[in-house]
Amino acid sequence: MFGYEFYVDPSRCIGCQSCVSACAECGTHRGVSMIHLDFIDRPNTIATAPMVCMHCEDPTCAQVCPADAIKKGEDGIVRTALKPRCIGCSNCVLACPFGVPNVFAEMELMMKCDMCYDRTSIGKRPMCATVCPSQALMYVPAEQAAQKRRERASNEFHFGGQVVRTKVHYMLPASEPVMSVDVADAIWEGEE
Numbered sequence: 347m348f349g350y351e352f353y354v355d356p357s358r359c360i361g362c363q364s365c366v367s368a369c370a371e372c373g374t375h376r377g378v379s380m381i382h383l384d385f386i387d388r389p390n391t392i393a394t395a396p397m398v399c400m401h402c403e404d405p406t407c408a409q410v411c412p413a414d415a416i417k418k419g420e421d422g423i424v425r426t427a428l429k430p431r432c433i434g435c436s437n438c439v440l441a442c443p444f445g446v447p448n449v450f451a452e453m454e455l456m457m458k459c460d461m462c463y464d465r466t467s468i469g470k471r472p473m474c475a476t477v478c479p480s481q482a483l484m485y486v487p488a489e490q491a492a493q494k495r496r497e498r499a500s501n502e503f504h505f506g507g508q509v510v511r512t513k514v515h516y517m518l519p520a521s522e523p524v525m526s527v528d529v530a531d532a533i534w535e536g537e538e
């Protein structure tokens with residue numbers, strides 16, 4: 347919107363949690379953060395990566411919602427669930443390939459990152475990108491991202507045979523045009 351795109355660069359994350367705190371300040375879900383800060387390989391490293399909704403072109407969360415509660419706008423932003431429709435079934439939680447949605451049982455409602463729609467729809471930056479000190483979360487024009495970063499911005503992800511394209515871009519090494527995720531390998535935590 348307004349010529350700006352959202353970029354996530356996990357290699358720059360310093361784990362300061364500023365994004366988590368800023369997200370929780372948002373007036374639309376005050377006190378609850380919609381951004382996840384993931385530990386990459388906790389037994390071996392303190393490396394962290396921020397995870398926001400990737401705003402998929404063909405969102406799986408919306409496809410599996412039996413109540414038709416998740417809508418994508420013409421701007422490409424996949425909104426958080428509509429409160430009058432959501433039944434809190436958690437289908438979206440299970441289906442999202444990026445592990446983004448959260449169901450709040452007491453409210454019977456799924457809430458997720460909506461790219462600070464109340465801000466970005468009027469030309470402001472999302473809360474998290476405003477405070478990130480290392481610019482692991484960036485909301486800038488595409489030309490600026492290309493000029494300032496060595497990495498390649500990608501919005502194509504392969505989960506086995508499933509190809510997912512997203513509005514949000516992920517910064518990858520220039521040699522890797524797309525990110526391929528071996529889901530079975532990623533969840534294996536036992537001995538080799």
Ligand code: SF4
Nearest residue numbers: 359360362363365478
């Ligand atoms: S604010 Fe930026 S650096 Fe800090 S934890 Fe969030 S993404 Fe990482």
Ligand code: SF4
Nearest residue numbers: 399400402405407442
């Ligand atoms: S990342 Fe998950 S929650 Fe966000 S649009 Fe895609 S499927 Fe839906």
